Amino acid sequence: MEKLLKPLRDQIDAIDVQLLDLLNRRARVAQEVGHVKNKVDAPVFRPEREAQVLRGIADRNPGPLGNNELQTIFREIMSACRSLEKKVIVAYLGPEGTFSEQAVYQHFGKSINAIPCASIDEVFRAAEAGTADFGVVPIENSTEGAISRTLDLLMQTPLTISSEVSIPIHHNLMTLSGNMDGVRSICAHSQALAQCQGWLNQHYPNIMRQAVASNAEAARLASEDPAVAAIAGEIASQHYGLQVVSAHIQDEPQNRTRFAVIGHKETEPSGKDQTSLVLSVQNKAGAVYKMLAPLEKFGVSMTRFESRPAKTGAWEYYFFVDIEGHVKEEKIRLALAELKDSVAYFKVLGSYPI
Numbered sequence: 505m506e507k508l509l510k511p512l513r514d515q516i517d518a519i520d521v522q523l524l525d526l527l528n529r530r531a532r533v534a535q536e537v538g539h540v541k542n543k544v545d546a547p548v549f550r551p552e553r554e555a556q557v558l559r560g561i562a563d564r565n566p567g568p569l570g571n572n573e574l575q576t577i578f579r580e581i582m583s584a585c586r587s588l589e590k591k592v593i594v595a596y597l598g599p600e601g602t603f604s605e606q607a608v609y610q611h612f613g614k615s616i617n618a619i620p621c622a623s624i625d626e627v628f629r630a631a632e633a634g635t636a637d638f639g640v641v642p643i644e645n646s647t648e649g650a651i652s653r654t655l656d657l658l659m660q661t662p663l664t665i666s667s668e669v670s671i672p673i674h675h676n677l678m679t680l681s682g683n684m685d686g687v688r689s690i691c692a693h694s695q696a697l698a699q700c701q702g703w704l705n706q707h708y709p710n711i712m713r714q715a716v717a718s719n720a721e722a723a724r725l726a727s728e729d730p731a732v733a734a735i736a737g738e739i740a741s742q743h744y745g746l747q748v749v750s751a752h753i754q755d756e757p758q759n760r761t762r763f764a765v766i767g768h769k770e771t772e773p774s775g776k777d778q779t780s781l782v783l784s785v786q787n788k789a790g791a792v793y794k795m796l797a798p799l800e801k802f803g804v805s806m807t808r809f810e811s812r813p814a815k816t817g818a819w820e821y822y823f824f825v826d827i828e829g830h831v832k833e834e835k836i837r838l839a840l841a842e843l844k845d846s847v848a849y850f851k852v853l854g855s856y857p858i
């Protein structure tokens with residue numbers, strides 16, 4: 505066998521030499537890009553450009569490597585090249601081992617400074633104050649709906665949404681021993697407990713459930729106490745030395761969470777974008793229908809419509825609306841100009857690639 509492998513491995517070695525040369529050539533060009541940007545104080549991280557590079561890779565890929573795998577590789581190549589210009593600082597909802605951390609690396613690659621924060625509020629503060637270039641916060645879960653704290657803070661912040669990241673959320677039940685003997689409580693973030701409630705009712709109806717600050721915190725507690733089981737993602741089990749008792753226990757197999765990347769810089773059009781808005785209207789018959797009329801008039805598709813109580817106690821609402829297109833596109837500009845005139849509250853949260 506070794507005899508057959510040798511010439512094939514020689515081929516791989518020769519290709520790796522070429523890849524090494526190409527990667528460093530790419531990195532040197534990225535460094536030049538960095539010098540150009542430096543002169544005019546332009547942003548290092550350009551989400552629309554990175555989205556275009558990744559789309560281009562998928563469009564041109566002849567295989568046998570899959571698009572997802574290639575995009576993961578190119579994400580890291582861009583992250584490494586970008587870090588030669590500057591290592592971007594990203595604040596996220598910690599501690600380490602949360603799904604937010606996974607979302608951070610999926611979007612920015614590994615060559616960054618990732619800073620865990622204790623709360624969603626703190627992530628906003630870090631990005632607002634400029635301690636971090638970007639913040640990553642959960643915005644919506646496909647099973648449980650909106651993350652209300654994020655929506656409330658998005659309304660108040662001067663930051664814009666510069667990108668969004670969607671990741672599959674798989675919950676696992678884990679303990680120190682790998683079984684449930686002697687376990688008296690199951691700890692997790694309230695969202696995770698909610699996303700697994702059907703499974704928990706069926707399998708462990710008599711074990712107490714306790715909501716804690718994060719799934720990673722639950723994993724940390726379980727790592728210190730054999731009477732505690734945690735629900736968390738796989739990274740957390742590795743991080744805290746726990747054994748999985750049951751994997752993929754979320755009630756919805758397609759469970760996903762969307763994260764918003766927030767920052768001071770607006771993202772330029774990438775060719776395939778969406779825009780997030782917050783709107784409200786007076787509490788009158790037909791007002792919501794009228795609010796949306798300009799979108800219909802200019803042929804703008806709406807991809808999300810979510811309402812939040814305005815906390816006035818008067819059954820008034822804020823509407824979180826996503827539309828297809830970028831604010832810099834003529835059609836969107838015209839539709840939003842008209843829409844703005846007819847509503848009581850109007851805020852563009854950001855335009856970013858889809």
Ligand SMILES: C=C(O[C@@H]1C=C(C(=O)O)C=C[C@H]1O)C(=O)O
Nearest residue numbers: 534537548549550553582585586
């Ligand atoms: C090289 C650039 O800077 C960064 C790195 C990129 C890359 O490696 O392809 C792409 C966009 C930027 O986030 C650029 O703006 O083109």
